[in-house]
Amino acid sequence: MNEDVTSVSPTLGFIIKTIDFMGYKLNIWDVGGQRTLRSYWKNYFEKTDTLVWVVDATDRLRVGDCREELAGLLLEERLMGASLLVFLNKTDVEQCMTEEEVRERLGLNLIKTHKWTILSCSAMTGNNLNEGLKWVVQDAKDRLFLY
Template sequence: MLKKLNGEDIDEISPTVGFNIKTLEYNGFKLNMWDVGGQKSIRSYWRNYFEQTDGLIWVVDSADVDRMEDCKRELKTLLIEERLIGASLLVLANKQDLPSSVKAEHIEQLLDLPSLKSHHWKIFACSAVTGDNLVHALDWMCADISERLYNLE
């Protein structure tokens, strides 16, 4: 996703192992983005990247329903982290270009997002391959963060 948003070649897409850091200039915002892999072996390191986080983008594989319970559990665990309090949550239901993908509305229920009261959140159906809906999703996140930070001043 980060490569697609940054206009990089995406001919070969593979899961993030470890992390990638990119700074993206977007609609007047300077976004420092950390793409952190989701493998179980590196989840304990996630907390190293929470300092000064204004927004969290949670990418879900829409074609892998079997992992939704694990995904829900990990997300709920993350959102109680003190350094993520108040961060905007953007959930990307990725791989919508695949016939086996589950609709974003169904993923919203599987992750129990409506019960989430501690963070502003929104879910978008998208595809990292086609780029569908990535701009709309990022627009929402930037607007939500901007509105929240502006109201704090």
Template sequence: MLRPYWRCYFPNTQAIIYVVDSSDTDRLVIAKDEFHAILEEEELKGAVVLIFANKQDLPGALDDAAVTEALELHKIKSRQWAIFKTSAIKGEGLFEGLDW
């Protein structure tokens, strides 16, 4: 498990890129909890947040609005954030997100 080592990368972080499997609806609650825990880290307070709602190519994948709701992004008031629908395997939405 890599999560305990994430803190090693927090100093001087200017942006967070969080990738969510939009087709794994069962794990979205875990993804939301992990995401909001990361946002509470003191060393990440100033970082902007880019969320990739990935695996849009799979049937049943939630769209960006549904992922926004599932991750409770509306609760993020103190920083810039954006969400982009992506398909890493097709290369869709990745550059749009990084350009943001």
């Protein structure tokens, strides 16, 4: 996204950004993932088209917690109908988890209530970030033509 990521730190609270992508305006709400902030997440679900869930590919210890939180979110009424993009971040780091490992450990294949996909990416290099946003846009376009 052409931003300097060398000094990025975890989001505390939330950040709202609007980006132009492929002729569409995407409103992106970056909501912090710290345990103390999670009870506030549901305040930001209104009119959500896609939930982008970012997983740290180098952090095997927190995948169980990640799975529980994601499963709980997908039960939220305000996220019914929303699609799910799982970004597997830091895949440029050696010994990171693979897409298949994360798919299994998060139980993604068990998700039947939401359309979903998983993409390896790197916030540092930008690898696959545009591909993820393309998926989000195409998914939204496909759903618009269903109604």
